[in-house]
Amino acid sequence: MRIYNSMTRKKETFVPLQEGKVGIYACGPTVYNYFHIGNARPFIVFDVLRRYLEYRGYEVTFVQNFTDIDDKLIRRAAEENTTVAEVAEKYIREYFVDAKALGIRPATVHPRATEHIPQIIALIERLMAKGLAYVSNGDVYFRVRAFPAYGCLCGQNLEDLESGARVGVDEQKEDPLDFALWKAQKPGEPAWDSPWGPGRPGWHIECSAMSTTYLGETFDIHGGGKDLLFPHHENEIAQTSGATGKPYVRYWMHNGFINIDNEKMSKSKGNFFTVRDISKEFDLEAVRMFMLSAHYRSPINFSRDLIEAAQSSLERLYIARDQLAFLLSNACDAEPDEAARAFMEACDTAEARFVEAMDDDLNTADALAALFDLVREVHRLAPVGVSRQAVAHGQKRLTDLCGVLGLLMRQEDAVPAEVQALVDQRAQARRERNWALSDELRERIKALGYVLEDTKAGQKVRKAGA
DSSP states (O other): OEEEETTTTEEEEOOOSBTTEEEEEEOOOBSSSOOBHHHHHHHHHHHHHHHHHHHTTOEEEEEEOBBOSSHHHHHHHHHTTSOHHHHHHHHHHHHHHHHHHTTOOOOSBOOBGGGGHHHHHHHHHHHHHTTSEEEETTEEEEOGGGOTTTTTTTTOOHHHHHHHOOOOOOTTOSSTTOEEEEEEOOTTOOOBOOTTOSEEEOHHHHHHHHHHHHHOSSEEEEEEEGGGIIIIIHHHHHHHHHHHSSOOEEEEEEEOOEEETTEEOOGGGTOOOBHHHHHTTSOHHHHHHHHHTSOTTSOEEEOHHHHHHHHHHHHHHHHHHHHHHHHHHTOBOSOOOHHHHHHHHHHHHHHHHHHHHHHBTOOHHHHHHHHHHHHHHHHHSOSSSOBHHHHHHHHHHHHHHHHHHTOOOSOOOOOOHHHHHHHHHHHHHHHTTOHHHHHHHHHHHHHTTEEEEEETTEEEEEETTO
């Protein structure tokens, strides 16, 4: 597998630190609100990365944090006349609701910043001991110019960063580029005791402390949106490697931005949507399908037309799944004939193309194309008398590959007994050539929300719209 490493700005062969094991840290949400559609993209991308690595046989430790102390949470708590802890608890709970609807699996561990204050303080103390951090009026800052490699991720030197920095004058800092590791308590804010007085952690130090707690001082993959590359991830490198003296992360992965109807998403333009908003109009599995239709590093344009197109593509997958289940119920136990063997070979070819695409820097767009090659082969199968072995082979390939992408997660609904009874009655009416009764029963089945298809293998029933 080759991964585009944001650090080196090229694709590199992926070789994990430990054979057969992979450690991934993906930046999670700041839990002051429902997460928005821009957040959803990295959550989906790194969920797929984890699924694919597991499909390839790796044991994956996947860490995704919750930032549960932050200026935004403090403001939200004040607006709602509640505590920061209660705001965080509410939106962590709601995160899992929306993540599940998007097919995003829970991480191996979801650490919270407020539960790792001792680790954060210990990391800052290591930086202080090395002269990489200093105290100013109860705040603690990282001394950027004392870390020569600063700018290695974004590819800029200190002079370029300083001239382009949008930082206000802060008399407490030694240098405008220095960033906060610890913030002294302000009136009414939550605080924890520290060697520098009561306060709370800065944003960047949280991820360094949590990632190294669960994955070690050097680990395999760190991911997030492109917007986090600088300064967040740059600062993570500086403070972590500055403290440990070791390389922090071996492969950095960043996904591209999302535009809304070809415009940058922003509250001021009125095109800022949470996933919860979108779920009122669209099936979130179709949103996931849409996200995977482009390469993760490319920008992607969110529009209703594109989501509807993704919904249609998704339904093609469900139809193929249902068709295989139907074929299996009418399959024979004979050895595969020439046509069945050709089908099995075509399924294997589609899987090989899928793997080739995913091995090429997680190219889900080409992987989906391979998946739909398999779907076309399913519909070419004879409707009756197909070898059970061949159908089961295709069924496993479809299930496995869709599982890598987190698709086809809806469970098949059992046909209600009332509907099945009408289906059986209609089959009898057709055997007796009672076409009037057959048509009447079809309409009664339709009124109950089910559709009948007459095939060479018999009646095929499915829920309307499925």
